Amino acid sequence: MSSEKEVKCGSYCHCNGFNYCADGAVVKKHKTEVTHLRFLQRFETDPLSEAFRGDVVFIGCDEKAVYAHRFILAGKSTVLRGMFTADMKEKQTGTVHVNDITSAVLRSMISYCYTAEVHFTEETPAEELLKAAHKYDIKELKADCEEELGALINKDNFCDKLTLAQLYDAKKLHGKLLLHLRQHIDETYIAFAERLVSCCKP
Structure with a gap:
């Protein structure tokens, strides 16, 4: 780590709030990785929209539906993976009824599984998302919620x-x-x- 004036190799990279001395190849690699990450995170504004309903629907305690894709969720949640692979009602019907979580919180949780991004709001507070992350064993989301609550x-x-x-x-x-x-x-x-x-x- 160094300041811009201390860079001797002629290259300067700013990342995660720090300044790094780096050659052109490293800077190029960093930019490429950021581009690839943004590509992986790119979905419709509402990735669970009517246009791409997916193959599973969550019904929140407010009776509103949230659509998703099993293969995405199965890779992020051990609980959901078991639910979708075991001989359970949810596997047969493609419908998951959640009686203790609102559709807004479910939508935020599911969107996190697609984008690794979460926005805490009055409708989707960290307390409720922590509950959802714990219920479905989504460790990364749980860590983000704990960070928010601990701040x-x-x-x-x-x-x-x-x-x-x-x-x-x-x-x-x-x-x-x-x-x-x-x-x-x-x-x-x-x-x-x-x-x-x-x-x-x-």
């Missing part, structure tokens, strides 16, 4: 996030919560005690 920890949301970490075996998030507790034990303990008292009130 803003305070005394007001500590208890809720600790519950999420325990419920969905989110070890990375749990580690960040413990670090926060060590650094802010006084205010966190007071908030936790107040929460406990309020829960015990008749």
